[in-house]
Amino acid sequence: MTQIVLFTDFGSSGPYIGQMESVLRQLAPNVPVINLLSNAPAADPRLSSYLLAALRHSFPVNSIFLAVVDPGVGGIRRAVVLQADGQTFVGPDNGLLNTVAVHSQDTQWSEIIWRPEQCSMSFHGRDLFAPVAAKLAINAGNDLLRPFDRNDLSAWPQDMAEVIYFDYYGNAMTGLRYSIAFSGKTLIINDITIQQADTFGAVEEQQVFWYKNSSGLVEIAVNKGRAEQQLSLKLGMPIIFSAEC
Numbered sequence: 001m002t003q004i005v006l007f008t009d010f011g012s013s014g015p016y017i018g019q020m021e022s023v024l025r026q027l028a029p030n031v032p033v034i035n036l037l038s039n040a041p042a043a044d045p046r047l048s049s050y051l052l053a054a055l056r057h058s059f060p061v062n063s064i065f066l067a068v069v070d071p072g073v074g075g076i077r078r079a080v081v082l083q084a085d086g087q088t089f090v091g092p093d094n095g096l097l098n099t100v101a102v103h104s105q106d107t108q109w110s111e112i113i114w115r116p117e118q119c120s121m122s123f124h125g126r127d128l129f130a131p132v133a134a135k136l137a138i139n140a141g142n143d144l145l146r147p148f149d150r151n152d153l154s155a156w157p158q159d160m161a162e163v164i165y166f167d168y169y170g171n172a173m174t175g176l177r178y179s180i181a182f183s184g185k186t187l188i189i190n191d192i193t194i195q196q197a198d199t200f201g202a203v204e205e206q207q208v209f210w211y212k213n214s215s216g217l218v219e220i221a222v223n224k225g226r227a228e229q230q231l232s233l234k235l236g237m238p239i240i241f242s243a244e245c
Helices: 016-027 045-058 098-103 124-137
Strands: 003-008 033-037 063-068 079-084 087-092 107-112 145-148 160-166 172-177 187-189 192-194 208-212 217-222
Touching (some): 016 124, 045 087, 045 098, 045 172, 107 124, 187 217
Parallel strands (some): 003 063
Antiparallel strands (some): 079 087, 107 145, 160 172, 172 217, 187 192, 208 217
């Protein structure tokens, strides 16, 4: 089933999500639109890329991700489409789609060569990326793209041992995919040592712990508390695991 999935740093209080949805519904009225995330790390394609790569797994093949975290909008960065293991990603070529690519087995990059008659220099999400996503969703995108070979991602890290996102509850999601090798080890962040637990109910109230979250990433939380505030955490803060359990 084809569906368009929105992943942006636009926030929920402004007009931008609604403006993009309007374009999608005009051009692809029968295609479902899901607003997955509107508070990706603001103006940070690198951190956002690890979040996007983790969240994609909740969606089936043929899903089209309209991904916009684009601080360089209007500049020299390319507009691209990435086909990756049966899913499609439309967005800026600024690193946002790179983690998806390095995690995938079958990939094809294309540059978006189509341009609308009118295109705001500051809102390619509405004027460029949304129309392309809609046209791809209705199989009308044959003349929009030019494939190219990408050979420059060998140094792009598979995982990011940093905080990449704070959810509504103040839990700190990292860009590190859980591995059995981490089981039982102590996590260290901001000079604080943290023990593992499997669930919130396994620890006392207000106790900090780390666990494998529902997207398969290492996450830091406080039972009935806010890890972001209580541990003074910030986006990009690194984590390490102790050598001993």
